[in-house]
Amino acid sequence: MPKSPPNHSSRFGSAHAERRPRGGEPARYDRQRLRQELASRMEDLRLRAAAADEAARSLADGCDLDAADAGSRRAAVADERRRADEAREQLGRVQAARCRLDDGTFGRCVSCGTFIDPERMSAVPYTELCVSCSRGAEGGGR
Known part of the structure; x- marks a missing residue:
């Protein structure tokens, strides 16, 4: 009896209908499911970037009681800005993947x-x- 291919699921779900055949042929993707998963990921990343930006603004507007407070606040602001930048960078990669899905190069x-x-x-x-x-x-x- 032939052995069925393993189910390769991730937190993005089972996006592949089957494994890639030999000979360099492409795998078959459930395009609609992938499009939905990428859209959901994009929304999550937009929200994360916005939340980090808001946290950085809120921290920057705070009042410092002494030099230690100021240093801690600057570090926290920098950390939140880094989180926002990372989310925006990943958002760009997800958007590019969605474009590749649309133009057939995914x-x-x-x-x-x-x-x-x-x-x-x-x-x-x-x-x-x-x-x-x-x-x-x-x-x-x-």
Whole structure:
């Protein structure tokens, strides 16, 4: 009896109808489900960025009683700004993934054009690089 492929679910759900066939063919994606998952992720990231921005503004408007308070507040403001920047950066990656989904290039490495392993896409559906290119980018100081 043939063995069925494993179910590769992530917190983004089971986005793949099947595993990638051999020979470099693309995996088949449930485009509607992916579109919904990416839209949900985008909304979450927008809310996180806005909340961090608001927290930074609120902290910046506070009153300092002494130099230690001022230093602690500056550090907290910087931390909230970093959180907001990270959320906006990730939002940009998710938006780019949604564009790739719309233009038919979703699941292909933006650097070398090969198909990205479906397990990698399931784990991080907004990834844009295959493992090989990702390693090269990390080694190149990206």
